[in-house]
Amino acid sequence: MLLKKVKLLSLFFIIAGISVARAQYKQFRSSPAVVVAGQSFDIAYDASGTSLSGMGNVKGIAYYYADFGWHGIDLKLSSTEKNKWSATVNSQKNWAMVAFKFMAGDSVDSNSGQTGGFLTPYAQLLRNPEDTARNAKGALAIWGLFRSSKYGFEIPDYLNQGKFVTDTVVSMYLQKELEQNHLPEYKSAFAVAYATSMYGAYGESSAPKISAVVNYLTRKNAPQTDMLSAWQILHNTQQPVKADSLGKAIEKKYSGSFIAKLEAYKAFAAQKDQAKMKEQGEEFLKKYPYDPVYAGLDRAYQIDYNRVYLTVILLQIGNNDFSVIDRYIDQLPYLSVINVYYKTVQIAHHRQSIDDKYLYTYSELLLKRMQAFKTNVPEAYQSYSPEQWLRFYNDYYIAGFFPMVLEHISVCRGAGKYEEGLQYAREAESFQHYSKESLNDDYVFLLNKTGHSDEVNEVLIKSIYENQVSAPMLDLLKQNYISKYKSEAGFEKYLQSLKNASASKLSKEDLTMINKAMVNWTMTDLKGKKISLVSLRGKTVVMDFWATWCVPCKASLPGMNLAVQRYKNDPNVVFYFVDTEETEPDYKQQIRQYLKDNGYTFNVLFDNPMLKGKGTGEVFARVSKAFQISGVPLKLIIDKNGVVRYMTSGFKGSATALSDEIAQLIELTKKQN
Known part of the structure; x- marks a missing residue:
């Protein structure tokens, strides 16, 4: 046992010794090698032998840890020769450590692999400006913590997935930090990580130290945040009885405590009745508004504000009452805005279930909220540098925000906001x-x-x-x-x-030819006349399966109409639009009116009633089974012998592209005959 302690102690001093001159690597240097917080220092990066070797326009980010949080700044890198890059960093007195990342295109180098058995990303631990013989306050703690994924101190997207230091290493650095800094704010900030890492490294033998930490956090007149840290430690170190007892004490002492909030959230999440869920969600948001002070605890105990907002808003909007958006618009998180927009404005606009003049107000409101995030970075992304946030925002612009802009343009069109x-x-x-x-x-x-x-x-x-x-x-x-x-x-x-x-031109995947006989069928057209597959032998047949309730089906019809007009003088090519999976009793009249309103002169066939169950779809069900597909719109190109040669599903959004696609498939099918 003594030998094990000696080995661990030796390891600690080896690691601690490395931490003092952390900035010297093969590819990365700082000058001076030892930097006092508040001083400027130069860095030099050599990309030779890294993933960035030979690349131009290398960019860099410096992440500095200050006031118990990560922040990012963009480096102004300059280069005088190939692979050599340099910059000046102006540190502030409240900085504890700086970590560096270099990028070019999709390649990134932060030295986040293992070197000599240690995880040594490019970093500079700073010295205390009040006592330059010591590390800056928080430097040792964060050097241990940010290389682990367990404690919430890591830099997002910085370290390689799966390459982290152990609890033993984390606990050593935290022990050293707490020996140097006895300030209450440091004890409180790192208490949960220290106790949890000690337990992970040494198990039950760490109980005395964990008890000492809990006793400090539950001292007389301790703030709720400290008592909650003690409660969290008791949970993390497998002491549920003590945790429950402390939880009750916190709930009794503090009105609206986090414990009560957690119980309220659990009740909300477990609720099955939608009306009660909405009521509980509204009460939760009123009583426990989001507070970044408790963001770490929220994550640890899976309290998802996004879920609450979406539930409350969407359940009310289900009754076509959008006023709830006015109430919560200034609180909505980044991703909630995208989800609310899709579920409210986008769906209603596409279905034309609500007038665009009404939708416009909320479309604009949600869009402005989304735009505000460009300059007001959400709390969860405060560690990003300005350029990094802009890249991230623009990526989401493509995936989430840009579709909102496209929809808003269409809503403006419908609302007369030209x-x-x-x-x-x-x-x-x-x-x-x-x-x-x-x-x-x-x-x-x-x-x-x-x-x-x-x-x-x-x-x-x-x-x-x-x-x-x-x-x-x-x-x-x-x-x-x-x-x-x-x-x-x-x-x-x-x-x-x-x-x-x-x-x-179509892709190779689109041009994959099928050679399988079409299922035999007989259906009725608009005039009540029976049409069969057999009666169409000798012709190339295009069958478009669609439905009145299917938005992409109807969106594709202008393109199909172009294709019909393209072949209107070719007696050997026929188009049939098979209406399927209908359940409304007056669907035939709806179709006739729809064709008239849009000026379509299509040959429409009505799918047969299902043999079992309600509605139509007997032919489509057999087609789906035979060709292992599901869902409309579906278009089949059938040769003159009744063999399916090509099949295409969905709608990509362009009438002319669809017309060209169908024409190419028709011509290819003709060549097979």
Whole structure:
């Protein structure tokens, strides 16, 4: 046992010795090697032999630990020769440590692997400006803690996944820190990590030290945060009876304590009745508003404010009452804004279940909230440097925020907010580069409505090049062509000449040929006439399975209409639009009205009633089983012998692209005959 203690003690002093001159590596140096907090120092980075070797435009971030939190600054790197980079860092007196990361493109180097058995990322521990023989306050603690993933002190996306130091190493550094700094704020800040790492490293033998920590945290007149730390330690060190007893004491002493908050959240999360869940969620948010002081405890005990906000808001919006957004808009977390927008504005707009003039107010409100995060960094991302946050924000702009902008443009169009919609559309096109049909269509519409018709033809041509054009846009392009040349002759040739050949071609996956007989069927058309697959032998048949309730199905119909018009003079190609999976009693009348309203002259077939269950879908069910697919829209290209050659599902968003896709598949199918 004595030998084990000696070995551990030796290891401690080896590691502690390294920490004093942490900044000297093969690829990374600081000058001077020992830096006092508040002084400026230079760093030199050599990318040779790293993942950044030979790369230009290397960027760097310095993460500094101060006032018990991480913060990031962007380095102004300069280079005088290949692979050599340098910068000056102006530290402040409250800094404890600085960690460095270097990047170029998708490659990152923070030296976060193991070196000589130790995890030694590029870092500089600073000295105490009041006593330069000692490390800065918090430096030893954070050097141990930030290399572990267990205690909430790590830098996001800094260390390699799975490469962390042990509890033994963490506890050693914390022990050394607490020996140097007896200040109450340091004891409180690192107490949970110290006790938990001691227990993880030494088990029951660490009980006396853990008891001493708990006794300090529960001292007379201790703040609630300290008592909660003691409660958390008792949980982490397998002392549930003592934890429960302390929890009751905290709940009794402090009104609205975290213990009561945790119990309220558990009751909310376990509730099955939606009305009661909404009521409990509202009460929870009123009584326990989000407080960053308790963010660590919230994470540790899985209290998810995002879940509460979404539940309360979405349950009320389910009754088409959006006023709840007004109540919580200033509190909504980053991801909640995206989710609320999708569940409220986006769905209602696509379904046209709520007037756009009403939706506009909330679309704008949520969009402004999202935009505010660009300059007001959320608490969870405070460690990011300004450039790093902007990159992260822009990534989410693509995934979450940009779809909101596109939807808002469309809502502005429907609400008559043409100038505002055009402003957003211009910005969106500079990002999207005419590669999204719905945006292009809105842009053209808004240009016309705001008196910018002179720009329309250029937008049409750029959209055609990307093959992202709606049917109305195509009609407008044709009108412009006829106006210029006084004839429709040559328009198709002109149209094809405008397209980017690569944008019009299908991928190899789309061109994978099938060679399987179509299931036999007989269905009834709009006039009550029975049509069978057998009766269509000798023709290339395009079958489009769709439904009145299916938004992408109906969105694809303008493109399918273009394809129908393309082959209207070819007697050997026929299109049938099979309406399926309907449950409404008047669905046939709905279809007739829909076709009339949109000017479609499609050959529609009504799928047969299901043999078991309600609604239609007997043919589609057999097709789904035979070809192992599910869901509409589904388009099958069948050759003259009744064999399915190609199949495509979903809708990618462009009428002209869909028309070209169907045409390519028809021509390829013809060649198989």
